Amino acid sequence: MRKHWIWTIILLAQAAAAQEPVAPTPATVGAARGENTGDYNVTNSFETGYRFSQVGGNEGMYRSSVNYGNGIRLLSSSLSVHSRDGHGRWFDELVLTTSGLGNDPYQSAILRVQKNRLYEYDMQWRLNDYYNPGLTVASGLHLMDTARRVQDHDLTLFPDSRLQLRFGYSRNDQTGPALTTLQVYGSGGDAFPLFADVHRVMNDYRLGGDFKIFGARLSVTHFWEDYKEDTPVSLDGVTSSGLPNDPTTLTQFQRNEPYHGTSPGWLVNLFKERKIWAINGRFTYIGGTRNFLLDETAVGIDRFGGGRNREVLVGGNARRPVATGDFSFSLFPGTRLTVVNNTSVHNFHIDGDATYQELNLATLTSSIFNFQYLGIRVITNSTDAHYRVSKWLGFYGGYHYSTRRIALEEALAVPPGSDLTGNSYEQDNHLHTGLAGIRLKPWKPLSISLDGEIGRSDKPLSPVVDRNYHAIGARAEYRLKNLVLSSTYKENYNNNSVTLSTFSSRARNYTASASWTPRERFALDATYTKLHLDTVGGIAFFAGLGRPQPVLGLNSIYLSNIHAATLMIRYALTKRVDLYAGYSITRDTGDGRSAAVPAGLTNPVDQLLASVQTFPLSFQSPQARVSVRLSPKVRWNAGWQYYGYHEDFGLFAFNQNYRANTGYTSILWTF
Amino acid sequence: MRWCFLLLLAAGLLRAQAPPGPSASGYVGSQACKTCHADVWFLFYRNPHYRSIASGAEPPERTGCESCHGPAKAHVEAHGGKTTIPRAFSLMQPGQVLEACLACHAKDFPKVNIRRSEHTRSDVVCTNCHSIHKSPAPRFLLARKQQNELCYGCHAAVRAQFSMPFKHRVNEGFMECTDCHNPHGTFTPTWRMAERPRLVDQALGNEEPCVRCHSDKRGPFVFEHAPVRVDGCETCHYPHGSMNAKLLHRPVTATLCLECHNGAGTFGTRNSGIMIQSASHNLLDPKYRQCTTCHVRIHGSNSDSYFLR
Numbered sequence: 001m002r003k004h005w006i007w008t009i010i011l012l013a014q015a016a017a018a019q020e021p022v023a024p025t026p027a028t029v030g031a032a033r034g035e036n037t038g039d040y041n042v043t044n045s046f047e048t049g050y051r052f053s054q055v056g057g058n059e060g061m062y063r064s065s066v067n068y069g070n071g072i073r074l075l076s077s078s079l080s081v082h083s084r085d086g087h088g089r090w091f092d093e094l095v096l097t098t099s100g101l102g103n104d105p106y107q108s109a110i111l112r113v114q115k116n117r118l119y120e121y122d123m124q125w126r127l128n129d130y131y132n133p134g135l136t137v138a139s140g141l142h143l144m145d146t147a148r149r150v151q152d153h154d155l156t157l158f159p160d161s162r163l164q165l166r167f168g169y170s171r172n173d174q175t176g177p178a179l180t181t182l183q184v185y186g187s188g189g190d191a192f193p194l195f196a197d198v199h200r201v202m203n204d205y206r207l208g209g210d211f212k213i214f215g216a217r218l219s220v221t222h223f224w225e226d227y228k229e230d231t232p233v234s235l236d237g238v239t240s241s242g243l244p245n246d247p248t249t250l251t252q253f254q255r256n257e258p259y260h261g262t263s264p265g266w267l268v269n270l271f272k273e274r275k276i277w278a279i280n281g282r283f284t285y286i287g288g289t290r291n292f293l294l295d296e297t298a299v300g301i302d303r304f305g306g307g308r309n310r311e312v313l314v315g316g317n318a319r320r321p322v323a324t325g326d327f328s329f330s331l332f333p334g335t336r337l338t339v340v341n342n343t344s345v346h347n348f349h350i351d352g353d354a355t356y357q358e359l360n361l362a363t364l365t366s367s368i369f370n371f372q373y374l375g376i377r378v379i380t381n382s383t384d385a386h387y388r389v390s391k392w393l394g395f396y397g398g399y400h401y402s403t404r405r406i407a408l409e410e411a412l413a414v415p416p417g418s419d420l421t422g423n424s425y426e427q428d429n430h431l432h433t434g435l436a437g438i439r440l441k442p443w444k445p446l447s448i449s450l451d452g453e454i455g456r457s458d459k460p461l462s463p464v465v466d467r468n469y470h471a472i473g474a475r476a477e478y479r480l481k482n483l484v485l486s487s488t489y490k491e492n493y494n495n496n497s498v499t500l501s502t503f504s505s506r507a508r509n510y511t512a513s514a515s516w517t518p519r520e521r522f523a524l525d526a527t528y529t530k531l532h533l534d535t536v537g538g539i540a541f542f543a544g545l546g547r548p549q550p551v552l553g554l555n556s557i558y559l560s561n562i563h564a565a566t567l568m569i570r571y572a573l574t575k576r577v578d579l580y581a582g583y584s585i586t587r588d589t590g591d592g593r594s595a596a597v598p599a600g601l602t603n604p605v606d607q608l609l610a611s612v613q614t615f616p617l618s619f620q621s622p623q624a625r626v627s628v629r630l631s632p633k634v635r636w637n638a639g640w641q642y643y644g645y646h647e648d649f650g651l652f653a654f655n656q657n658y659r660a661n662t663g664y665t666s667i668l669w670t671f
Numbered sequence: 672m673r674w675c676f677l678l679l680l681a682a683g684l685l686r687a688q689a690p691p692g693p694s695a696s697g698y699v700g701s702q703a704c705k706t707c708h709a710d711v712w713f714l715f716y717r718n719p720h721y722r723s724i725a726s727g728a729e730p731p732e733r734t735g736c737e738s739c740h741g742p743a744k745a746h747v748e749a750h751g752g753k754t755t756i757p758r759a760f761s762l763m764q765p766g767q768v769l770e771a772c773l774a775c776h777a778k779d780f781p782k783v784n785i786r787r788s789e790h791t792r793s794d795v796v797c798t799n800c801h802s803i804h805k806s807p808a809p810r811f812l813l814a815r816k817q818q819n820e821l822c823y824g825c826h827a828a829v830r831a832q833f834s835m836p837f838k839h840r841v842n843e844g845f846m847e848c849t850d851c852h853n854p855h856g857t858f859t860p861t862w863r864m865a866e867r868p869r870l871v872d873q874a875l876g877n878e879e880p881c882v883r884c885h886s887d888k889r890g891p892f893v894f895e896h897a898p899v900r901v902d903g904c905e906t907c908h909y910p911h912g913s914m915n916a917k918l919l920h921r922p923v924t925a926t927l928c929l930e931c932h933n934g935a936g937t938f939g940t941r942n943s944g945i946m947i948q949s950a951s952h953n954l955l956d957p958k959y960r961q962c963t964t965c966h967v968r969i970h971g972s973n974s975d976s977y978f979l980r
Binding site for chain 1: 713714716717721722724725726764765766767770777778780783784786787791792793794809810816817825827828830831832834835836837838840842843844845846858859861863864865866867875876877883884886887889890891892893894895897898900901902906914915916917920921922923925926929930931933934935936937938939940941942945947948949950951952953954955958960961963964965967973974976979980
């Protein structure tokens with residue numbers, strides 16, 4: 001009977017995994033108990049095989065959203081070594097898992113090594129080979145084909161003792177080709193595509209310790225973050241505007257822009273707990289600086305036909321000291337009632353100066369010194385209470401208050417060295433939030449929760465953030481041993497209107513899901529989600545067929561109705577053969593229209609606004625997999641996954657539709 | 672005198688090394704448990720909780736099975752039965768489960784905010800996500816092999832977001848939910864007026880977790896795009912997934928920008944509305960509809976107050 005339930009858990013877990021790409025195979029192989037070698041127990045498995053893909057349509061969009069290619073891969077591997085008595089010579093636990101190694105666009109390796117009471121070492125290495133055509137952002141002129149590698153190392157010495165020492169190192173680098181753009185020789189000209197060789201690297205070093213003092217646990221960490229960006233930008237050949245009546249041409253272009261800096265900081269955590277109360281605090285101070293220099297040369301013809309040889313030099317630095325404090329007091333007299341009060345302060349400012357110099361034909365034509373200061377201080381106090389009346393009934397409620405001050409100073413000196421002229425501004429914003437919720441468990445398999453939140457803010461920074469809002473959530477779950485049914489509803493309405501301008505946003509989410517495992521050989525998992533969003537925002541701009549005129553009083557409307565469904569079925573055909581089939585579809589039906597611009601609209605401004613009110617498209621992915629156990633330690637797997645992306649109508653005449661067949665065949669074995 | 676001292680020291684050492692045995696308080700030791708629960712015991716040496724047994728120096732109430740389940744004397748004498756276990760987790764209320772685990776884990780700093788977390792408020796406690804005896808995951812005793820499978824179990828809408836054409840690579844294994852979230856509760860956010868935290872963990876500099884990877888957006892810059900610092904990345908982006916490129920709220924950048932840059936009210940840092948676009952920008956001209964074609968450094972710039980380079 002116990003074995004039956006273990007099978008059920010494994011099957012459910014595998015069914016839920018179906019939303020993942022079809023490979024690696026989630027099946028297990030070999031003896032779960034592993035092999036004993038000396039005082040250690042070892043389990044390992046490797047899945048290696050060939051992955052293929054065939055793409056039709058817009059390959060750039062495929063690479064942006066999927067990006068699996070052809071080739072041999074170590075699709076996944078797992079190695080674990082445990083000492084059987086907890087007294088290994090060098091370590092007591094070693095766990096190494098990898099995925100995608102070889103040439104998948106998403107690769108990772110995770111390692112944990114620890115010896116009881118002596119040390120713990122955790123390492124995580126990841127790679128993301130990322131491609132983005134940037135079509136709807138900049139007509140493809142911001143294409144990116146970069147790889148990002150992230151690694152984290154953490155070593156803790158004496159992890160179970162009163163004094164722990166911690167050392168950490170993280171590195172994050174991004175390299176690869178990209179396109180960027182620059183509008184040269186004035187704001188009326190065209191933007192030119194430029195080649196950028198992206199080189200960004202961040203190194204983060206951490207050193208700290210945890211210890212007990214006066215019954216409290218204290219953690220102190222000192223860290224340094226070094227950041228370097230050296231991305232040269234250049235022109236690939238002579239480029240002309242291509243616009244009628246605009247002869248702007250770039251014949252030479254070069255930009256170097258080193259941007260380096262460091263952010264040293266201190267982090268102090270404090271924690272103390274007694275029988276009915278606890279306190280914890282976190283205090284940080286970080287002083288960040290960045291130094292930069294920009295040297296840009298652009299040789300060509302401006303839009304009036306004049307020859308230009310422009311050089312721009314900018315140098316300066318930016319600073320950001322940040323101080324924060326977060327303190328909580330928790331009271332829990334018994335397991336029925338918990339009250340937590342929290343106060344947090346976040347205070348930082350960013351100030352920087354830049355000297356801008358522009359030379360034309362080696363003659364200084366413009367020289368400006370800029371200074372800017374942006375200061376933000378937020379103080380928050382919140383009280384939350386959670387009370388369980390009985391086994392089947394519980395309540396919570398809370399009140400949060402936040403106050404924020406934003407200060408801005410802008411100043412410039414022309415020429416540099418003369419008196420600064422500028423302005424300073426300050427504004428305050430207050431937010432009051434009330435929360436309430438109820439938890440019901442009227443019947444052992446059934447649990448219901450209802451949540452509500454209402455917030456009132458007096459002066460948000462931008463029109464699209466919450467001002468007068470409410471959020472409502474409800475969840476019901478029915479859980480039996482082989483069946484789980486759940487459903488949720490969530491809505492978030494916001495109204496941020498002011499005189500002559502409106503912004504309102506209404507978001508409603510509905511979900512329903514079911515997991516059913518009637519027999520140990522069969523599992524089914526299904527979900528349906530609807531995400532509705534409609535917004536209306538007042539906008540103002542300039543437009544006209546001749547000279548652009550101000551256009552006021554119109555609204556930007558956006559309506560999205562996203563239906564997402566997944567269905568996953570796993571069936572053990574025989575003791576040796578597992579079959580799996582899955583299907584997922586995400587479809588935005590928009591507002592139901594069949595063309596970007598509804599018939600009857602003749603005004604070009606109305607046509608333009610109508611064309612971006614909704615963006616219906618579908619993205620679907622059926623997949624199937626077979627896994628055959630060849631021997632107790634070997635499985636053969638094969639799978640197919642289809643990706644179909646279809647926009648009902650392109651935006652700005654772009655159409656990025658594609659369809660792709662991907663698949664793999666692999667051997668999964670232990671040894 | 673010296674001999675007395677040595678005797679006392681030896682007695683103390685012997686006492687410290689003596690293995691914990693049955694006591695009057697009802698502790699019987701883990702050896703008694705394995706007699707019936709061999710399936711749990713067989714691979715328990717792989718469990719992080721085995722350390723308390725391996726150490727041999729912990730008191731009975733912090734050693735092995737009884738450190739979580741309580742003294743087993745009554746359970747043994749009754750020859751089994753869930754109701755005779757002082758702490759049988761499947762019979763306990765959510766709050767009781769939480770307190771039982773926090774007896775040891777409260778001191779872990781990533782968990783110090785658990786009592787005010789959204790999960791605790793929703794009666795989601797340790798055993799909802801962790802399987803202590805039969806975890807299929809290589810780390811953290813998770814109840815599912817992959818972390819995202821575990822979270823999707825309740826957060827179906829998030830599963831839908833990660834199935835959109837533009838998304839962070841969670842399903843593909845490059846990222847995990849805990850890269851951005853701390854399911855055990857977080858400190859108060861430093862952005863967006865600390866409103867609705869949603870268990871979003873903070874980067875080391877108390878910033879949004881986005882800048883952990885997107886370090887080029889972190890700054891500081893001489894010319895900051897204020898909403899990035901004040902209200903955070905979510906002002907323009909959906910962090911999980913979007914039907915729009917670059918995880919943007921809108922399919923085109925023009926409407927995304929114009930909905931804030933409309934000059935209305937007292938919005939913006941200058942208290943007079945956020946500046947509208949220049950009169951030279953004719954929105955009917957396609958080149959002015961994709962704002963970031965020219966305003967390339969939209970997250971912040973060192974060289975240009977309009978983010979042009």
